[in-house]
Amino acid sequence: MKKILILLSCLLGAAGLQAQPAGGFGGFQMPKIDVHCSQKFADIDYAGDDQVYHKMDIYLPRMQKETYPVVVHIYGSAWYSNNSKGMADLGTIVNALLDAGYAVATPNHRSSMDAKFPAQIHDIKGAIRFLRAHAAEYRLDPSFVATSGFSSGGHLSSLAATSGGVAELEGEVGGNLSFSSRVNAACDWSGPVDLNYMSCGAAEDTWNHAPEEAVMGFSYKGNEERFKALNATTYIDPADPPVVIFHGTVDNVVPCCQGSHFYELLDKAGVRTELYLVEGGGHGMNMYAEKNLRAMTNFLDKARVEKGGGTFVTGTNPVITNIFSADPTARVFEDKIYLYPSHDIPTVNWNGDQPWFCMSDYHVFSSEDLTHWTDHGIIVDQKDVPWGNPTANSMWAPECVQKNGKYYFYFPNAPKSGRGFAVGAAVSDKPYGPFEIQPTQLQGVMGIDPTVLVDDDGAAYIIWSGMGFSGARLKDNMLELDGAPVRLDGAFPAGQKEGPFIFKRAGKYYLTYPWVRERGGTECLAYGMSDNPLGPYEYKGIIMKESPTGCWTNHHSIVEYKGEWYLFYHHNDFSPTFDKNRSVRVDRIGFNPDGTIIEVIPTWRGVGYLKASDELNIDRYSEIEGATVDYLDEFNLFAGWKTLFAKPGDKVRFNEVDFGKKAPRKVLLRVKAPAGAVLRISVSGAKREMDVTLPANGEWAVAETPFKPKARGMQDVTVSLLSGSAEVDWISFR
Ligand code: FUB
Numbered sequence: 196m197k198k199i200l201i202l203l204s205c206l207l208g209a210a211g212l213q214a215q216p217a218g219g220f221g222g223f224q225m226p227k228i229d230v231h232c233s234q235k236f237a238d239i240d241y242a243g244d245d246q247v248y249h250k251m252d253i254y255l256p257r258m259q260k261e262t263y264p265v266v267v268h269i270y271g272s273a274w275y276s277n278n279s280k281g282m283a284d285l286g287t288i289v290n291a292l293l294d295a296g297y298a299v300a301t302p303n304h305r306s307s308m309d310a311k312f313p314a315q316i317h318d319i320k321g322a323i324r325f326l327r328a329h330a331a332e333y334r335l336d337p338s339f340v341a342t343s344g345f346s347s348g349g350h351l352s353s354l355a356a357t358s359g360g361v362a363e364l365e366g367e368v369g370g371n372l373s374f375s376s377r378v379n380a381a382c383d384w385s386g387p388v389d390l391n392y393m394s395c396g397a398a399e400d401t402w403n404h405a406p407e408e409a410v411m412g413f414s415y416k417g418n419e420e421r422f423k424a425l426n427a428t429t430y431i432d433p434a435d436p437p438v439v440i441f442h443g444t445v446d447n448v449v450p451c452c453q454g455s456h457f458y459e460l461l462d463k464a465g466v467r468t469e470l471y472l473v474e475g476g477g478h479g480m481n482m483y484a485e486k487n488l489r490a491m492t493n494f495l496d497k498a499r500v501e502k503g504g505g506t507f508v509t510g511t512n513p514v515i516t517n518i519f520s521a522d523p524t525a526r527v528f529e530d531k532i533y534l535y536p537s538h539d540i541p542t543v544n545w546n547g548d549q550p551w552f553c554m555s556d557y558h559v560f561s562s563e564d565l566t567h568w569t570d571h572g573i574i575v576d577q578k579d580v581p582w583g584n585p586t587a588n589s590m591w592a593p594e595c596v597q598k599n600g601k602y603y604f605y606f607p608n609a610p611k612s613g614r615g616f617a618v619g620a621a622v623s624d625k626p627y628g629p630f631e632i633q634p635t636q637l638q639g640v641m642g643i644d645p646t647v648l649v650d651d652d653g654a655a656y657i658i659w660s661g662m663g664f665s666g667a668r669l670k671d672n673m674l675e676l677d678g679a680p681v682r683l684d685g686a687f688p689a690g691q692k693e694g695p696f697i698f699k700r701a702g703k704y705y706l707t708y709p710w711v712r713e714r715g716g717t718e719c720l721a722y723g724m725s726d727n728p729l730g731p732y733e734y735k736g737i738i739m740k741e742s743p744t745g746c747w748t749n750h751h752s753i754v755e756y757k758g759e760w761y762l763f764y765h766h767n768d769f770s771p772t773f774d775k776n777r778s779v780r781v782d783r784i785g786f787n788p789d790g791t792i793i794e795v796i797p798t799w800r801g802v803g804y805l806k807a808s809d810e811l812n813i814d815r816y817s818e819i820e821g822a823t824v825d826y827l828d829e830f831n832l833f834a835g836w837k838t839l840f841a842k843p844g845d846k847v848r849f850n851e852v853d854f855g856k857k858a859p860r861k862v863l864l865r866v867k868a869p870a871g872a873v874l875r876i877s878v879s880g881a882k883r884e885m886d887v888t889l890p891a892n893g894e895w896a897v898a899e900t901p902f903k904p905k906a907r908g909m910q911d912v913t914v915s916l917l918s919g920s921a922e923v924d925w926i927s928f929r
Contacts, residue, residue: 228285231293233257233895236333241302241325242318242369248277248309249368251302251322253333256293257895258827258834263298264339264499265326267319267355267378270301271346271385271479273406274315277306284345288384291488292343294830297495298335300326304351307410312425315410316358317366319351320376328371339499341380341436343491345479346449347406349386353427353457356381357435363424380498382491383440385478387449388427388457391419395452428460437467439494441487443476469494492831493541510566510803511815513768513778516833517570518558521777522592522644522694522750523763528602528626532756534560534568534763535595535604539776540588551775553588557606559595559627565761565781566803571627575606580619581634583608589616592644592694592750595626596673598655602626603673605645605657610636618645618659620674639667639676644750647673648697648704648728656728658683658706660693666729683730687723688712694750697728700760703790706732709749717741718749720764722792738784739795742766746774753784760784761802762795769832800850807854807906807928810865813847813914814838814923821845822916827924838923840874840916848913854878854906859928862887862902869893872919876926878906879913889921902928 232254242249256263270276270283280301292299304318323340330337344352358364359377387393393402404415407425415422423429438461442454451472458470471490476482496518509516519539526533540553556576562568578585587609594605604621618640621630642661647669649655655673658666665680683706684692691711698705704725709718720739723732742749744766751764762784770776781802785793799815814824814836822845828834838847862876864887871891877884881904889898906928914926 228290230254230285231257231290232299239325241322248303248305249318249321250278250280251300251325252280253326253335254289254293254299254301255334256296256298258296258831262330262334262336263296264336264341264495265300266292266297266341266343266382266495267300267302267323267326267352268292269304269319269342269344269348269351271344271348272306274307274312274347274410275406277309278303283348284384287483287488288343288345288382288491291492291830292495294828295492295496296831296834297341297492298333307406307412311412312410313364313366315351316354316364317368319355320365321368321371323355323376323378324371324374325369327374337374339379341382341495341498342378343382343384344386345384346386349383349449350388350425350427351386352381353383353386353388353438354425354430356438357427357430357432359435361430364430378436380436380495381438382494383427383438383454383457384482385442385446385449385454386427386457387453389453390415390422390425392428392452392456393450395450395456428457431460431464431466433465435461435464435466437469437494437498439469439471439491441471441473441476441482441491443473443478443480443482445475446478448478489541497540506567506569508567508809510801510805510809511812512780512782512797512799512801513766514565514568514781514801514803515560515570515779516769516835519769519776520558520560520779521748521765523765523779523781524592524594524646524696524752525754525756525761525763525781526595526597526626526752527754527756528597531561531563531626532565532754533595533626534562534779535593536560536765536779537590537592541770541776550588552591554590555588557590557593557604561627564804565756565801566805574623574628574630575604575621575632577608580608580632582610582617582619582636584611591616594645594647596647596649596655597626598649598653598673600624601673602630603647604630605637605647607643607645607659608636615641616643616661617641618643618657622673633674637674637676639680640665644694646696646752648699650699650728654728656697658695658697660695660708664692664695664706664708666697668729681729683732684708686731687721687734691718693718694748696752698753699728700755700786701790702726704728704732705753705792706730707738707751707753709751717745717747720749720751720762720795724790735791737794738762738792739764739797743797744768744771744774746777748774748777759802760786764797766797771832805852807852807859807910807912810925810927811849811852811912812836812925813849813912815849816847817850817911818848819846822847835924838914840872840914840921840923842920843916843918846913846915848911850911851909852878852912853909854880854928856907858905858907859902861929862900863927863929864889864898864900865895865924865926866898866921867893867895868919868921870919872921873917874921874923875913875915875917876902877913877915878904879911880908881906881910886917889919895924 342352520536617636
């Protein structure tokens, strides 16, 4: 018999448990926890021996996806418990992970009474191999399995991360030995990671080693060397996955030095790590403020994109939905659009006092259809720039051009010595890297936001911003100025300007730029034209008005792709209350016969080609009447938006959907309609409309109905409310 119990309701009623404060010692929670899952698989026997200590629960997020990256979360118990999976950290760490779109697996493991070390890590590795082996069954993405844990669970999580490939710690629990137990990232919450350092390096070790003696099965004194086998720190090597560490400054159970010591050793070995010392944090108490939980999920998100290979589908605005992205330079290389944005990294201080523009690396994205985007991962990181300050977080707007078969990536950064910004370059044979960062900055370029034009005759010009716009010709090596810089903004109206972009069309040169045209205002996009790349430029007008969302900056680029021109720019769609966490958008741009630019109105619909069978996010509407739009998940804005139909007549239209040659037979809607609703669906080219009756359902669910209208070819889709009320995530025709 299959030993899987599927509970559709994720509300746990653990009435028999002793009530403990949320996040308290052991991470135990109040008895009734609303776990933010759509589905729970309970008591999975990951070892196949029907022992309680080998049971595991898996929770899937509320957000619907085909597969989910996984976090294995391990309870804390000083290794004394063999059955705490249903109690620990559910309302804090587990819910934060679920809200961020991670499936969470919570395994039991053998306690120190059941078996001695390394049985505990054998169990965890057995559980990880099981998850990879059964990924399809539970809708898991086996390419990303992270660990997390509190206290002794933090120890096991950290040990799983550092001991990848260590044969003695692998074990054979549950078999599945052809599957990897390596983890892709780890979170350590208050874990003891070096049991030989519990007195924090003091000359005399006064620590009471009782729990670790119980798990090792012999006394610490006289066996100090043998205890090293238990330490996560023993196995650190540069190939370890990234680790994020949280430790309370007043932790009186596991000393705070464990966190900082772990951080120092990982950092020294070149492993990417982040340390959050939580002021006033105890052993669980005061550790789970939203900003800390966010720091954890942000760290995991970053680890995922760093792995590269992430592909996602948008087709609407904003186009980049896996990280914050700003200052987009779009280029066409190898018949694809390559997007080189900067990367806003949310800072830990979420409320009020965020440092601005915290930017430490660059990703590159590519797309063939402006709908499916691939994140190729990080191409340049501040820590690898020989001339740069490795902690300045000043990697602002970049540029990339191709010349003589090489790709030149230019980026601003704070130099190691001196003030202000300089511009450096990195060179690659491919648009997505690997890029070789040049040892020195470009001499003579002090400023930000480089833009480069390689002209039809092969001559290249660089323009940058720094007290106005300056420009110079580049030598053939693309790494040195060929002559003194000239000023280029002399004829432009007054007001702050930055982010210049140069391009050529029909023999004319365009210098486009963000401009604060009114005192106290925000940036619009403006431009000038010239017959020469280095000017003089004549001011011509506005390309795009100030952001309707109040985003102060608006950096951009303009590119021709497959016969159409596109404006890439940014707003702050995923961060409505803090406009320094931005997101790249794209809309079409057009030209008048005299070459002047037709003003671009920002749209939600964007430019991506979408098939009727795609999940059409109608909240990225082309037109709206009465209906409103809100975030799907207030704790994870990257989950996107939903449309709210509150009263009859509320309506949205979503343009340019390709129904192809074969009319669809059914329509699917991801909806929530607590009191029921009737929605009317109209497809512009079809003769009849279709009314879909939604029964009362307060949970998100996919409703499926036969679709009668004969819809073919490129059409606009309109959804309107006839009665009741409903929230719609997406609609799809199959
Ligand atoms: O992203 C940091 C800075 O904000 C850029 O360099 C400017 O152009 C503005 O977008």
